[in-house]
Amino acid sequence: MSEASKIQIPRVKLGNQGLEVSKMGFGCMGLTGVYNSPVSDEDGISIIVAAFNKGITFFDTADVYGPHTNELLVGKALKQLPREKIQLATKFGVVFGGVDPPGVTAKGTPEYVRSCCEASLKRLDVDYIDLYYQHRVDTSVPIEETMGELKKLVEEGKVKYIGLSEASPDTIRRAHAVHPVTALQMEWSLWTREIEEEVVPLCRELGIGIVPYSPLGRGFFGGKAVVESLPSNSALLSTHPRFIGENLEKNKNIYNRMESLAKKHQCLTAQLALAWVLHQGDDVVPIPGTTKIKNLDVNIGSLKVKLGEEDLKEVSGAVPLDQVAGERTYVTLRHLQWKFANTPPKV
Template identity: 55%
Template structure:
């Protein structure tokens, strides 16, 4: 089994603006929120330290994770000289009010969020700062214009967008070069392949992939969603509902069988599929366990033939259920109004 962290984690260029990151990152969201109760802080700091010491130096967080507590956790983990060894990504633009997620890309809000994140993280500059989701009431030029000012003030180094449409990406890129687009891309989520991925490649923008393991499903199939905490948002995902779960678990079993033939785990196989999408793609699987972290690193040693990639594509095409329910807004590939509509 290719599960040991002794496997070398390489480096890659993310985008064309000079940013360099580890070829696999660490998504830190599940340590603090959305996947049930927050995990014990000392244990999560140990996971972060193990990741960085293993070469996984690209850490991903957001001010909405917790909210705020994940950035505080990252800040504590980075004390003692580790800051200089990591590439730190955070996000703004989504807040929680009365249990509901809202998208706000207003310039004053972006600035306030950035200042607060810098304090929570305990840093002078955030390496990569994303708009977490796209505000459909505001021209993207206005929001990115404020991010550009933050770059000029050296509060952030590079700009990213998450779940933006092709036209939004192009318009944003005119205001200031975009370094990375973060999106969901895995065996069963493929909607970005038609337009967004080609646009990123046309413009020299890096691709950062969240949920490359299907929110844990490629780790253990239906077992991954058994006995979820009442606060775990995966309970609402159509793909995990009883009417779809049995069918999708059968597909998982096919992935698992293929992994067995390859001498790896199902999660490593699914993650290897993402890694082989191109040298401009950096997946950021999240985990709260060192064992799972080492398995994720092990995916770097799994190489798939064109025939195996095609077989996985065939399996994935049969999945049932959407990736999110109607109550969980995703704001996928969103458009924004023209700049001419904006009144200061």
């Protein structure tokens, strides 16, 4: 029996609307590519089932992953799991298309919200979605209109809770006034901390849970590009400012400091970085993803790493934000475009 299988993953309230999830979730995006080659359905299902058997019940996908194939994969995995014990999150709001060159936009019209929800329910083959996020905010549509349709979906029982992703403080407030927002998904890790000044305090004021994606800095704190080379087919990371050229060489110093601290805490570098995120509050539920069981075990093992206040300051100090080389980029519409520039998906 692996050490990870012996760890009891705590249950926590995500937001104050009643949603309860495992303290660590599982981000499914990488199972269908983006960072590397997609895994087979068999392997993808196996790791989702393994995550559940180890105590993870909160799974995150989106219609844009694949596109569509990620939801189909998750849906197949759910057939092997007790649906009532799963908290399933998916997202809508990213649209492929455009003219020359093919582009990617955000869309939040009420009609689109409903059509996306119906399509996701069908692909996932479920009766309801536990947490439904607007993946990216469509600034051409008042957030009140988008939230109004999401509210209707909640009233109809198709969605249980509503979330936002990469939303501004003003958007969050306005959305929350229409219907309570249960969770906000944002990039948050040791080297990506912009949300700490305004967004985190606002979420706590409004009772909104926080779901950090890329909590390991897109794998950097797991050794990606430092201990192990970047996957040759990872177009996203091979062009990420923090993973290339002089920036990468400078950022390796940050990794080395974290590696030394990890030895002090008798854990792996990835575990220390993930433990730091986990210690940011009971309302913080990171969703690291992986395609390997051994990495899944490493991630779960971070729950055993206990950090006091001074420890947290020391870890934060090992990653001074003014020494992080390269701009933060998240998977925005612009960064999704690379994969589909030549082969726009069928809709």
